[in-house]
Amino acid sequence: MIRGVTVVPVTGPEAVIRDGAVAVADGEIVYVGPADGLPDGFTADRVLGGPGMVALPGLVNAHTHAAMTLFRSYADDLPLMKWLEEAIWPLEQKLIAEDVYWGTLLACAEMLLGGTTTFADMYFFMDRVAAAVEKSGIRASLSRGLIGIAPNAEKALKESRAFVREWHGRANGRITCMLGPHAPYTCPPDYLRKVVAMAAELGVGIHIHVAETRQEVEGIKKQYGCSPVALLAETGLLDLPVLAAHCVHLSPEDIAILAAKGAAVAHNPESNMKLASGIAPVTELLTAGVTVGLGTDGAASNNNLDMLEEMRSAALLQKVAREDPEALPAYAALEMATIGGARALGLGDKIGTLQPGKRADIILLNLRRPHLYPPHDVVAHIVYAAQAGDVDTVIVDGNVVVEGGRLLTLDLDTVLDNARHCALRLVGKPKARSLL
Ligand SMILES: CSC[C@H]1O[C@@H](n2cnc3c(O)ncnc32)[C@H](O)[C@@H]1O
């Protein structure tokens, strides 16, 4: 049980419970409300919380490549395709399973300590990603990345099927799976149709990068005579549950297609800013009724996995793009980072708000800090002023994984040392400013 806290359940802009309580049994939320409204005789094995603490749903990172923590600050200040083709893809050729394991554990540590309880991942060696998720205690939606133009494209599809069969629903349901075709420019329509058939057969969704850069949209138009979104619709991909990462360059027709098909978007404002890809039309997407979650993208293009920071960036970016301070208000950003992301991952019934019946993915922020005083508006504080270091407690599926700002599931030094060794082996000769 959590008590003596302010509860922000993310069930409505004004829903704030002072002196609130959240009770959990068998990993499920069984009560959310005023502390004095708990049923008579209610007892708890363990009580968390206290003055200055705020309880809210765990944050959902709706798009990342966790193991890319190994490439953090390796290649910066480049546009997407130069960054991928000249820096990242050559390095990814050298990845081995253990790199992905340690890189993912490093990401899980960073995310949990920053209040993220769920992430959507697309990468390679996904068995090792799943093992890292299982060990760290985080929740994740995992997709084996598929590059349709690569020599191993067919083998990768078969591996995806085996991965989904082995891992979907594992770790007490903390792990779910999707198929992960990388993007329309690396997966031709015939390959996408095979992915669609396999996703339908397995009953899972599809996680894909879409319309990230102007160059992508122009390239797809030249090759296929339509936009990336229209191309996906033509292959049947949008008839399944879809998590479309980026969606920066969309026409009004594209937005209407996404809304009509019920596709969800993962917005990645910091990665989009850093790679200078552009500004996603988040306000228009939300107005059209599209589900929008928030993601960091990989740590190589962000360069962190901090969802509190990402919320602030998302809100500020819409305001500056539209020259409208009312664009993407604090509560809308908080929704995107919680229930929006949960819905985008197909987990809207399970996580994303604090409500009875949902799994207990809960974080406690400590507001008794100089930069959070005085607490005029708890939602504005969470979005505009809080930092990862304010995360005191993190609970995933009813298990306490961070307490007093300390990670309980992993030995941090071991993770840092192994990640450093992997990074060193991958880059070979460190660059001049490297501290490896
Ligand atoms: C096929 S596994 C995932 C693949 O995606 C690459 N990647 C990382 N960030 C981005 C991005 O912003 N747009 C497109 N692709 C990206 C990653 O390096 C892997 O190769």
Ligand SMILES: [Zn+2]
């Ligand atoms: Zn990405």
